[in-house]
Amino acid sequence: MSTPVLTAVAWPYANGPRHIGHVSGFGVPSDVFSRYQRMAGNRVLMVSGTDEHGTPITVQADKEGMTPQQTADKYTRQIDEDLRGLGLSYDLFTRTSTGNHAEVTQQIFLALHRNGYVVPKTTRGAISPSTGRTLPDRYIEGTCPICGYDGARGDQCDNCGNQLDAAELINPKSRINGETPKFVETEHFFLDLPAFTKTLGDWLTTKTDWRPNVLNFTRNLIDDMRPRPITRDLDWGVKIPLDGWREQPLKRFYVWFDAVIGYFSASVEWARRNGTPDAWQEWWANDAARAYYFMGKDNITFHAQIWPALLLGQNGAGDRGGEPGRYGPLRLPDEIVSSEFLTMSGSKFSTSRGTVIYVHDFLREFGPDALRYFISVAGPETQDTDFTWDEFVRRTNFELANEWGNLVNRSISMAHKNNGAVPAPAKPAPADEELKALSRQAFDTAGAHLGRSRFKLAAAEAMRVVTAANRYLSDQEPWKLKDDSPENAARRDSILHTALQVVSDANTLLTPFLPHSAQKVHEALGGTGVWAAQPELQEVEDLDVPGRINPILTGDYASEQACWASKPVEIGRPLAKPTPLFTKLDPKLGETGPDWAPIVTD
Numbered sequence: 001m002s003t004p005v006l007t008a009v010a011w012p013y014a015n016g017p018r019h020i021g022h023v024s025g026f027g028v029p030s031d032v033f034s035r036y037q038r039m040a041g042n043r044v045l046m047v048s049g050t051d052e053h054g055t056p057i058t059v060q061a062d063k064e065g066m067t068p069q070q071t072a073d074k075y076t077r078q079i080d081e082d083l084r085g086l087g088l089s090y091d092l093f094t095r096t097s098t099g100n101h102a103e104v105t106q107q108i109f110l111a112l113h114r115n116g117y118v119v120p121k122t123t124r125g126a127i128s129p130s131t132g133r134t135l136p137d138r139y140i141e142g143t144c145p146i147c148g149y150d151g152a153r154g155d156q157c158d159n160c161g162n163q164l165d166a167a168e169l170i171n172p173k174s175r176i177n178g179e180t181p182k183f184v185e186t187e188h189f190f191l192d193l194p195a196f197t198k199t200l201g202d203w204l205t206t207k208t209d210w211r212p213n214v215l216n217f218t219r220n221l222i223d224d225m226r227p228r229p230i231t232r233d234l235d236w237g238v239k240i241p242l243d244g245w246r247e248q249p250l251k252r253f254y255v256w257f258d259a260v261i262g263y264f265s266a267s268v269e270w271a272r273r274n275g276t277p278d279a280w281q282e283w284w285a286n287d288a289a290r291a292y293y294f295m296g297k298d299n300i301t302f303h304a305q306i307w308p309a310l311l312l313g314q315n316g317a318g319d320r321g322g323e324p325g326r327y328g329p330l331r332l333p334d335e336i337v338s339s340e341f342l343t344m345s346g347s348k349f350s351t352s353r354g355t356v357i358y359v360h361d362f363l364r365e366f367g368p369d370a371l372r373y374f375i376s377v378a379g380p381e382t383q384d385t386d387f388t389w390d391e392f393v394r395r396t397n398f399e400l401a402n403e404w405g406n407l408v409n410r411s412i413s414m415a416h417k418n419n420g421a422v423p424a425p426a427k428p429a430p431a432d433e434e435l436k437a438l439s440r441q442a443f444d445t446a447g448a449h450l451g452r453s454r455f456k457l458a459a460a461e462a463m464r465v466v467t468a469a470n471r472y473l474s475d476q477e478p479w480k481l482k483d484d485s486p487e488n489a490a491r492r493d494s495i496l497h498t499a500l501q502v503v504s505d506a507n508t509l510l511t512p513f514l515p516h517s518a519q520k521v522h523e524a525l526g527g528t529g530v531w532a533a534q535p536e537l538q539e540v541e542d543l544d545v546p547g548r549i550n551p552i553l554t555g556d557y558a559s560e561q562a563c564w565a566s567k568p569v570e571i572g573r574p575l576a577k578p579t580p581l582f583t584k585l586d587p588k589l590g591e592t593g594p595d596w597a598p599i600v601t602d
Contacts, residue, residue: 002041003290006283007034008263008333009048009088010295011096014075015060018082019356020371020387021349024342025296028375029455031088033292033337035512035532036450036458038089038557039564045283047266049094050076053237054255055136059176068236072097080551082359084537086368087515092270093535093553096238096262099544100272104265105258106241108314109230111325112191113242117313118230121190124167125233126154126181128174134233134250135166135174135181142169156301161217162224163301189240190227191257196309196318197225203308203332211382211453213297214336218304228306230257260307263293264330272543273554283331290334292453297338308332337453340380342387344598355598357387365594369514370396370582376455376513389597390590397584404466404510405581407473411499412524414478416575422500422526423493424571432498435472439465439505440566446509447564455513462509469502497569500525505566517581518562526573533560 010026012018018027026048034046052072061071076095083093094101112118126135137154144152145168149159154166166172167183174181193200201222207215230253231240237252245251264284271279283289293303309318315329316322341348349356362371374392377399379385415423425432442465449458473495481492504525511518515532522531535555542548 002043003288004282004286005034005037005042005044006263006267006289006291006331007037007044007046008291008293009046009090010293010299011048011051011259011262012079013056014050014052014072014079014095015056016075016351017078018359019349019351020359020362020375021342021356022296023083023086023359023371024375024379025339026294027083027086027088028372028379029337029339029381029453030292030294031086032372032376032455032512033294033450033453034089035515035562036447036564038560039508039511039562040447040451041563043282044091044557045267045270045280046089046091047093047263047270048090049092049096049262049266050079051255051259051262052076052095052097053252053258054232055134055139055234056255058234058236059139069097077551078360080537080553082363084535084553085363086359086372087534088553089515089533089535089555089557090553091555091557092266092273094262094266094269095550096258096265098265098269098550099542099548100269101258101262101265102238103544104268105238105253105261107326108261108264108310109253109257110241111314111316111322112310113189114325115313115316115318115322116320117192117195117309117318117322118189119192119227120187121227121229122185122187123165123190123229124183125186125188126166126172127184128176129179129182130177135176136232136234136254137164137166139175140166140169140172140181141175142172145170158298161220161301163226163228186233188229188231188233191230191306191309191313192227193225193305193309194227195320196312197222198319199312199317200225200305200309203312204304207335210336211338213340213382214300214304214338217297217300218336221301221305230254256302256306257310260302260310263307264327269543273540285328285330289331291331292335292337293333294337295339297340300336300338303333303336303338335453340382340384342375342380343384344387346386357597361596365596366396366585367516369517370400372515373400373459373513377459379455381454381456388590389593393585393587393590396582397587399463401580401582401584403463403470404506407466407470407499407506408503408521408524408581409578410473411469411496411503412575412578415496415500416577418483418492418496419575421575422569422571422573423497425494425497426490428494428498429491431472431476432494435468435498435502438468439502442505442509443564443566450512459510459513462506462513465502465506465509469499469506472502473499497571501566501569504569508562508564508566511562520581522561524576524578525569526575527561530560531562533557 140154147160
C-alpha cells in the first residue's frame, strides 16, 4: 500500500555557496531516502529551500556592498545550481523570501498567539557599539556559564547542549568584529516552551527508534525548557502581524522561527503551484503519512524540540490546550534523521579558515555520483567522519570503477560481441540460480536499511551483489566458451544472461545512490526513456508578489521507470558497446587533492 512520505530537508543559508560538509548532512542522505521511497511506490513530497532572513544574510550583504535581497538572490541561484547538479530530487526547493512563506509564517504565529503560547517580554538585547545594530545571539560568543566551554554561542552551547541567553555568557564578544556587545532593554515575543513540558515530553518518550545521536541529545531537552525569543530587532525578515508591531521597522521574526515553518510553507506553495491548493493535506493532515526530517547534528534542537512545540501550539495541543489555526491540526515529525559532521583533519569545514571544498568545484572535477557514493558509504551517518582525498580516490577507483564499472562493462561488452543482444538462457546451472537468488534477496535487505535511513548498510548490500557477480564471471570464464560447439555457446549465453540480469538488479539497488550513472546503465542495457529523473531549475513568478521572479528546483519524478524490484531482462533487446561508467582517478590525487583544493595537515 502506498504511503505519503514527507521528506523535509534542512534549509541552507543563502549567504554563500555550499560545501561538501553541508550536503553530507542535509542533501545526499535526504535524496537517497526519497529516491528509494519513490521506487518503493510511496508518494513522496520532498521540500526545502534557501534560508534567506536574519543576520547571516545582512552580514554577508554588508561585506559585499549589496542589499540583503540582492545577496539572497545571488547565492540562492548558486545553491540551486549546486543542488541541481548533485541530482537532489526536490519536488519543490524554494526560498523563505516568498510572499507565500511570509503569509504562512504569520498565520502560524497568530495561531500560537491566540492559544497563548507566545508572550511579549522585556529582555536585554545585544547591540554593536560601533554600528548601533542588533547582534543576534548566534553572533555572540563567550564562555558557557554552565560547563565553562570557551566558544559557546549566545543562543546555545554546542558542548553541553544547553539553551543560553547571550547576556549570560562570560566575556561575550561579537563574532563579527570582536568587540564587546552592549546590552539594552527591548521587547520581544517569546515562545513559551515551559507550556509544552508535558505534551512535548510525552511525545519525545515515544521516539525510541531514532538514531542514537538524536536520542541521546533529546533526552536532555525537557530538563531545560525556558521561554525562547522568536522576534528580533532587525529590518530584514518576516514582519510581525499585530497592531503596534507591524509598524515598527526594526521588528522581525527571528530567522530560526520562520525557517522551520518553511517545511510547511513549501508544501503549501508546491500545492498551489500544481493547481491543487489543498494537496498538502495528504502529508500534513493524514494519519497514514510519515514525516522525515534531514539535517546536520547542530540542528537537532530546532527539529526535535522547537518545531514540534510550534506545531503543538498551532494545533492547540500544548499543555494549555487551544484551537487549531487556519490550517487545522498539522502532523509532527515521525523521525529526525540527523547526521554528524564531515570534517577535514578532525576540524569542521570552515570558509573563513580556507578548509572548505565547494560543491560546484567538486562537481566540475568529479561529477555528482562519485561524491554521492562517498557520502553514502563513508560519510558522517552516525559519527563525525574525516574527509580525505586518499579515501575518496580509493573508493572511486576500487569500488566504483574496478568493481561496479568493470562488471557493467565486461558483461555488456561480451554479450554485445557474442550476441549483439540480451541472450536467451539455456538450462541454468546451480551457480546461476545462486547468484540470481542473492540478487533478488538483496532488495528486501537493502530496502529495509534504506527505509530506516541506514545508507551505509544499504550500499554495502548492493555492493555485495556486485562483488558476487564479479566473482561469478571470474569463476565461470564465459570468454573461454567459443562457438565451436552448441553446448559451449548455450552455456556461455546462460552465463551472460545471468550476468546481465544481476547487472540490471544491481543497477536498481544502486539507483538511489548513483542516479546519473544508473540512467547510463539502463541505456547500456538497451533501455529507453527516463530511468532516474533529475531535478530542473526553473524561473517562476512569485505567487503573491506580482512581477517578482524566483528560482525553484522541481521535477517530474512520476515519469521515471525505476522501481524497487528485480525485473527480468528482456531477451533479444539490442545491446550497444558500452563506454566506461567511471573513470579511474590518478592515485597521486590522494596525496593532496586537485590544485584548487585546500591543503590541510594535522
